[in-house]
Amino acid sequence: MSIHSPAEGWFRAPTGFERAWIGLALTWCLVMSIAMPWWHFKGKQNSTGESYRVKPMEFMTRVESSVAAGKVGEEQGIPIVEPAPGGDVYLLAQMWRFYPILKLKAGQTYRLHVSSVDVQHGFSLLPMNMNFHVLPGYDHVLTITPTTRGTFSVICNEFCGIGHHQMTGKIIVE
Numbered sequence: 485m486s487i488h489s490p491a492e493g494w495f496r497a498p499t500g501f502e503r504a505w506i507g508l509a510l511t512w513c514l515v516m517s518i519a520m521p522w523w524h525f526k527g528k529q530n531s532t533g534e535s536y537r538v539k540p541m542e543f544m545t546r547v548e549s550s551v552a553a554g555k556v557g558e559e560q561g562i563p564i565v566e567p568a569p570g571g572d573v574y575l576l577a578q579m580w581r582f583y584p585i586l587k588l589k590a591g592q593t594y595r596l597h598v599s600s601v602d603v604q605h606g607f608s609l610l611p612m613n614m615n616f617h618v619l620p621g622y623d624h625v626l627t628i629t630p631t632t633r634g635t636f637s638v639i640c641n642e643f644c645g646i647g648h649h650q651m652t653g654k655i656i657v658e
């Protein structure tokens with residue numbers, strides 16, 4: 485609380501550069517306020533927020549049956565799964581790995597289900613700029629259409645314990 489009120493006529497309207505900067509900042513605030521919701525609907529990398537409750541062991545069962553149905557190979561003990569184009573794809577995050585390795589076809593659309601069986605993990609697809617939370621108890625469905633062929637790394641970007649730095653996965657697009 486101030487003891488004295490400011491003298492009459494203390495206010496001085498901004499002029500010159502100060503006025504220009506306030507104008508620029510205000511304009512940018514408006515641009516960002518419009519851009520954020522616009523990008524949410526327009527940006528193809530955004531999740532639609534489709535998710536379902538699932539018990540971790542139930543999700544594990546679905547992952548195992550997708551592996552049994554679409555296994556085409558193995559790499560360092562981790563199965564490589566080639567799911568039917570247009571179908572459901574399952575990716576499990578678990579301390580400290582992503583399971584299995586996925587082999588997808590460019591131009592085909594898939595429903596990628598991601599979930600965790602233990603703690604919170606992160607799904608970060610490199611070198612694309614895609615980041616999603618992977619939470620136990622939630623089956624997060626990402627509708628994806630790979631367009632670029634190659635091998636992509638999936639890394640966990642949510643600190644999940646001692647082996648966090650080793651938690652990587654792989655998606656192959658042909």
Ligand SMILES: [Cu+2]
Pocket residue numbers: 605606640641642643644645648649651
């Ligand atoms: Cu992690």
